Amino acid sequence: METLFTWLWPAVSVLLAILLLWALRRRPQATARPQxxxxxxxxxxxxxxxxxxxxxxxxxxxxxxxxxxxxxxxxxxxxxxxxxxxxxxxxxxxxxxxTTRGQERAQELIRVHRLWERYLVDREGMSLDAVHVEAHRREHETSPDEAAKLDAELGHPAWCPHGYAIPDPGRRVPPPAGVPLATCTPGARLRILDVDDEPPALLAQLVAMGLKPGAEVEVIECRPGHLRVQINGNIFPLAVAAAKRIHAVPAPVLPVPLGELPVSSRAVVTEVKGGGKQQRRMLDMGLVPGAEVTVIRTAPLGDPVEYRIKGTAIAMRRSDANSILVEEVRNG
The missing domain is CATH 1.10.10.10 (Winged helix-like DNA-binding domain superfamily/Winged helix DNA-binding domain)
Incomplete structure (x- = not known):
């Protein structure tokens, strides 16, 4: 009997260990990588x-x-x-x-998607309405190191071809600047900042009409359900649902460099010149088209100059401020 027990016990132990491992493998793991x-x-x-x-x-x-x-x-x-x-x-x-982890991953996905859209338009010559699907595929397959190389290869662009901001790694993705075209009043002359990249069929139609970032448009008439807009001398009807996907700011009449404004002046940003990391730095400070900025004071030697943007005071050298075009807001 003792001999049988001595032989049987190791076999039972092995069987129990196998069953335990099987049970552990079947138990759902909250952090297991999904398919x-x-x-x-x-x-x-x-x-x-x-x-x-x-x-x-x-x-x-x-x-x-x-x-x-x-x-x-x-x-x-x-x-x-x-x-x-x-x-x-x-x-x-x-x-x-x-969670913080979720926000960081979302920011990286949005950033990489916009980098790929920039690459596909600039380097592969894809049309504005065709890049979204391919960029969506690539964003999920791109590692952080690959994204960094792509960013450097493109020269650290600040805007995707649809007009949305591309922040630096780890930075918050800013909301669209400007206001929806659907909220603008008749007679308003506007410059388009961004156009939503979905759905692709609608984007293709808007691009064919000339409604793309940088274009100037005038709202002719607003009716329930649709607008009439003029662009490049042509007048088109535009559904309100489509106009909500376009953000714009007032078209500048007499833009001037920010660095030329005197103290106490208020102005609205119309354009950020330069490129790459220069534009990214301005983006981080909130200096985007449509943002209001106030000149607070100058240093004793005239440089740098202190500005207020979105409730925050920032100091800039005049040479940097002059890369920002603004339109002064007159009091009264």
Whole structure:
């Protein structure tokens, strides 16, 4: 009997160990890397949540479903997955918000997407309405090191071809500058800053009409459901739903370099000259088209000059300030 026990016990121990390992492998792991297709869905949801969180602390499933064009049930599932993956906190029924880790990943995805769009237009000659799908594919496959090399190769661009800002790594993605074209009044002369890259069919139509970043447009008439706009001498009807996807600022009449304004002057930024890291630095300070800036004071020797932008005081050398074109706001 003792011999049988001595032989049987090691066999039972091995069997128990195998069963334990099998059970552990079957247990869901909150931080386990998802399948590639699931990861793309998660990261797409992450980007939409990042945009939605600009207006709300917690985002509910209905808002995410509408933004992504999916069912509420699918949105709830994605929200639960993001929470399990530590990219968000909260719950699907009450709403979730991104964790710091989730915000950082969303910022990197948006940044890389815009870099690829810049590359595809500038280096591969793709049309503005064709780059979104390819950039979307590449963004999910690009490592941080590859993104850094791409950024350097492109010369650290500050804007994607659709007019959206490209921040430095780890920096917050700023919201669109300007105001939606749909909110502008008849007679307004405007310069387009950015045009939404989705849906591609709508973007193709807008580009064919000449409605793209940098173009100047005049609002002729506003009616329920649509506008009439003039661009390059042609008048087009434009649905309000489409006009909401275009951001613009008043077209400058007499832009001047910011560094030439006297103390106490107020002005609106119309354009940021230069390129690469120079524009990125201005972007970080909030000096984007449509932003209001006030000249506060000058140093005793006349340089640097202190400005107020979005409630924050910043100092700049005149040579840097002169790369920013503004239109002065007259009092009264």
């Amino acid at each position: 590639p297709s699931q990861l793309v869905e998660m990261e797409d949801a992450l980007k939409e949540l990042y945009k939605l969180q600009r207006n709300e602390t917690f985002v509910e499933a209905g808002a995410l479903a509408q933004a992504m064009g999916i069912s509420v049930e699918m949105a709830e599932h994605l929200m639960e997955t993001l929470v399990a993956f530590a990219w968000a906190e909260g719950n699907a029924s009450a709403g979730i918000r991104l």
